[in-house]
Every structure is written in C-alpha cells, then in structure tokens.
Amino acid sequence: MFIKSISFENYRNLKTAKIFPSKGINVICGDNAQGKTNIVECLWLFTGGRSFRGSKDNELTTFGTQSSKIKISFNSRERDQTLEILIKNNKRTAILNDVPKSYMSQIVGSFCAVVFSPDHLTLIKNGPDERRSFIDAALCQIKPSYTTHLGRYKRIINERNSLLKDIPKHRELEDTLDIWNERLANEGALIAAERLEYTEKLKESSLKFYKGISDGKEELEIIYKSSFGGKNGMTKEELKSNMLSSLSKRQSDDIYCGFTSIGIHRDDISIKINSREARSFGSQGQQRSAVLSMKLAEAEILANEKGEAPVILLDDVLSELDSSRQNYLLNKLEGLQVFITCCETNIKSESIISIKNGEIISEGK
Ligand SMILES: Nc1ncnc2c1ncn2[C@@H]1O[C@H](COP(=O)(O)OP(=O)(O)O)[C@@H](O)[C@H]1O
Ligand SMILES: [Mg+2]
Incomplete structure (x- = not known):
C-alpha cells in the first residue's frame, strides 16, 4: 500500500498544499514546531x-x-x-472512492498504517486500557468485523452494569442476569480468542525486532493476561465456559460493587524486558525500544494478514537511536512506504519533504 498524493486545507498549521511522496522512505524535515508531526498525524487519520x-x-x-x-x-x-476526510463541528466524515461515509468505523481497513511517536510510550507507562486499545486497534485494521463485536460487548456490559446497580433494590431482577451473562460470554469469548491469538504473533514478531534493536542482548516478552483464565489455544466454547463460571463466582461481589469485575474489559497485556515488567523496571530507552518493536511487529502482522504492507509513520524516532540502530530500522523498512520526521536531512531516503512554518518549502530528492 502506498500514498500517491496528499492534500490538506486548514489542517492545524499546515498551509494548503498537495504533496507527492515517493513509494519508499520519505523524510519530513524541519526545525521544531514547524508542522512535521502535524503531517504524520494527518496521515494517521486516514x-x-x-x-x-x-x-x-x-x-x-x-x-x-x-x-x-x-x-x-x-x-x-x-x-x-x-x-477524503472532512472535519467539521468536532466530527469527522469521509468520502471513500466518491462514496460518502458518515462514520470513521466505515473506513477502517481501507487505508492501513502503523504509527509510532513518543506519545506511544504511554502504551507501557499508562494503565491496561491503553494496551487493550493497542491490540483492539490492530485487530480492527485486520478484521473490520472485530469492531462490531467490540461495540456489542460494550453495549452488553453497560446493560449488565445498570442491572447490577438495580438488583440490591429489586432482588427479583437477579434471575435476569443469566441472559446478560450468556450474551456477554458469547462476545467476550470471540474477542478473547482473537486477542490471545494476536498476542502470540505479537510476542514472536516483537521479540525478533527487539533483539535486532538491542543487539540481541535483551529479551522482550509479551503475555496476554486474561481476567477469567483464558489461554491461547482454548476454543471459543472453552473461553465462554471459563468466562461464565468466573462471572458466576463473582456475581455477589459484582452486585455489591455495581459493576462487572471480570471480562475482556479487565484484561491486560504484560510487557517484560529480561523477565521484569517494563513499566516498573525498564529504562526510558528500553521502553522506547519495546514500543518500537511492538509497532514494527504490528506492521509485520498486518502485512501478513492482509497480504499487503501498511504505510509506516515514524515521528521523532531517529534522533533517539544511534547510527547502527538507525541502520537496522531503515533496513527493516526497505520496500515499504515510510514517513519519518527528523530535524536533519542526512538520512538515506527517496524523498525529502522540507517544512517551515506549516509550508512545504521543498519536496523530492
Ligand atoms: N489547530 C491549529 N491551528 C494552527 N496551528 C496549530 C494548530 N495546532 C497546532 N498548531 C501549531 O502547529 C505547530 C506544531 O506543529 P508540530 O507538527 O507539532 O511541530 P513539529 O515540526 O515540531 O513536529 C505549533 O506551531 C502549533 O502552534
Ligand atoms: Mg513533532
């Protein structure tokens, strides 16, 4: 997959322009606060x-x-x-091949990209919802139907939680919980199966990239932590029955607290470097390399699943890597279309897009 042209009108500080990137590595170059990240962010929206x-x-x-x-x-x-994306009244709408789309979920999977920016360190530093979102977003690009299951699960959990809050006042409602448990476990098992399988691929692929970035001296391990005992290799029926029995074990506590304490909305992904949690024990550099490896793995899995490589968007990644790691990264990205922001222009690339105060001042080799 590659972009042939990009145009923007009234996007952040970017002046109206149309650019024609190369199929290979495109370096977006300029001083600080000129609009480099704005270009990457704009591309990600597609x-x-x-x-x-x-x-x-x-x-x-x-x-x-x-x-x-x-x-x-x-x-x-x-x-x-x-x-085409139109942003108006705090809402986005799109036109894909001349067909209007009211919701962004309708374009997911058409244009695929993987983005890495310093903001993504939150993947390690923040709480579990950030890590679940990473897996969910990756799976949505691979299988747009996954989005539908996630949406259903969220609706069911909201209904179940309101019911849990009502039960102490109306004990007779407790009997109706079974229907919600059944529905929740159906969607939950499906989502858990996809996430577990994805995490296995992510684990294998990101370890390979991490070893490359860390000269093979360190190990990266990614493990899916299911809140109801789900393991990779279990059938959907097994996952469902595990979830149902966990829901039933927690039922009285859940009624007391008024929310559902187990399920795919409570799962996490553990990211370990040399057997220790990267969140608590990893240095800034190790965390950065771990996230970068996970992003490269995301791109590799997406390419395998879709039969076509996504566009790679890398914001502020080169300045933090020494030249041997820069070379490793650029080698791995050969043959893909890449947009990479940078303050210097001495990087081997097919095209340099120079930006100053939101204006593209030069473009090309
Ligand atoms: N909505 C907006 N309208 C106009 N300018 C904006 C908007 N949002 C951010 N900017 C400007 O964009 C610039 C930052 O661009 P950015 O792409 O983050 O810079 P960098 O080149 O360092 O990556 C700042 O000058 C900021 O004021
Ligand atoms: Mg920037």
Whole structure:
C-alpha cells in the first residue's frame, strides 16, 4: 500500500498544499514546531483512528477556521483509490472512492498504517486500557468485523452494569442476569480468542525486532493476561465456559460493587524486558525500544494478514537511536512506504519533504 498524493486545507498549521511522496522512505524535515508531526498525524487519520496525540477533532482545524479537509490518493491491491476526510463541528466524515461515509468505523481497513511517536510510550507507562486499545486497534485494521463485536460487548456490559446497580433494590431482577451473562460470554469469548491469538504473533514478531534493536542482548516478552483464565489455544466454547463460571463466582461481589469485575474489559497485556515488567523496571530507552518493536511487529502482522504492507509513520524516532540502530530500522523498512520526521536531512531516503512554518518549502530528492 502506498500514498500517491496528499492534500490538506486548514489542517492545524499546515498551509494548503498537495504533496507527492515517493513509494519508499520519505523524510519530513524541519526545525521544531514547524508542522512535521502535524503531517504524520494527518496521515494517521486516514486509517479511521483518532489523533494519536489524544486531540479532539475540533483541535485539528486551523485556529480561527471552522472546518478542514484532507485528502489522499493511494494505491492498494493494485487499485488507485481516494479518501477524503472532512472535519467539521468536532466530527469527522469521509468520502471513500466518491462514496460518502458518515462514520470513521466505515473506513477502517481501507487505508492501513502503523504509527509510532513518543506519545506511544504511554502504551507501557499508562494503565491496561491503553494496551487493550493497542491490540483492539490492530485487530480492527485486520478484521473490520472485530469492531462490531467490540461495540456489542460494550453495549452488553453497560446493560449488565445498570442491572447490577438495580438488583440490591429489586432482588427479583437477579434471575435476569443469566441472559446478560450468556450474551456477554458469547462476545467476550470471540474477542478473547482473537486477542490471545494476536498476542502470540505479537510476542514472536516483537521479540525478533527487539533483539535486532538491542543487539540481541535483551529479551522482550509479551503475555496476554486474561481476567477469567483464558489461554491461547482454548476454543471459543472453552473461553465462554471459563468466562461464565468466573462471572458466576463473582456475581455477589459484582452486585455489591455495581459493576462487572471480570471480562475482556479487565484484561491486560504484560510487557517484560529480561523477565521484569517494563513499566516498573525498564529504562526510558528500553521502553522506547519495546514500543518500537511492538509497532514494527504490528506492521509485520498486518502485512501478513492482509497480504499487503501498511504505510509506516515514524515521528521523532531517529534522533533517539544511534547510527547502527538507525541502520537496522531503515533496513527493516526497505520496500515499504515510510514517513519519518527528523530535524536533519542526512538520512538515506527517496524523498525529502522540507517544512517551515506549516509550508512545504521543498519536496523530492
Ligand atoms: N489547530 C491549529 N491551528 C494552527 N496551528 C496549530 C494548530 N495546532 C497546532 N498548531 C501549531 O502547529 C505547530 C506544531 O506543529 P508540530 O507538527 O507539532 O511541530 P513539529 O515540526 O515540531 O513536529 C505549533 O506551531 C502549533 O502552534
Ligand atoms: Mg513533532
């Protein structure tokens, strides 16, 4: 998959422009605060995801303007396609190959990318929801139907939680919990099976990249921690029955607390470096390498599953790596379309996009 052209109108500080990136490595170059990350962030939006900086949609339009429009033409499966996103009234809508789409979930899976920025260190530093989101977002790009199951699960859990809160006042309602448990366990088993299988692939692939980045001296281990005893290799029926029996064991506690204490919404992923939790014991550099390895693994898995490599977006990654690690990374990315932000221009690349104060001042070799 590769982008043939990108245009932006009223996107953050970016001046209206159209750029034509190369199919290989594109270096986005400029001083601080000129708009490099803005370009990467804008490209990421075409996957259907939210800003990786956690910005709200209305923060993306240029100060003082009401709406912004961004557009790419890209090639996927040997077919030229277009995708346009309009950001207005704190909401995004899209037009994919001339067909309007009201929700971003409708474009997920059309244009695929993997992004790494310093903000992604939160994957290790923050709580479990960040790690679950990482796996969920990766799976949504691979299987758009996964999004539907997640949506259903969230609705069911909300219903179950309201019911739990009502039960102390209306004990007769307790009997109806079984129906919700059954529904929850059906969706939960499906999601857990996908996550467990994905984590196995992630573990294997990210270990390989981590060894490459750390000169083979360190080990990275990624383990899915199920809140109801789910293990990779279990059938959906086994996962379902595990979840049902955990729900039943926790039933009186859940009624007391008014929420569902087990399920895929309480699972976590443990990230260990040399057998110790990276979150508590990893240095900044180790955490950074671990996240970068996980992102490279995400790209590799996506390429295998879809039969086509995603576009790689790397923000501020090179400055932190010494030259041998830079070379390792750039070698691994050969043959893929890459956008990489950087303050210097001495990196081997097919195209350099120079930006100053939101304006593309030069483009090309
Ligand atoms: N909504 C917006 N409208 C206009 N300018 C913005 C908006 N949001 C951020 N900016 C500007 O974008 C610049 C930062 O761009 P960024 O891409 O983060 O820089 P860098 O080149 O360091 O990666 C800042 O000057 C900031 O004021
Ligand atoms: Mg930046």
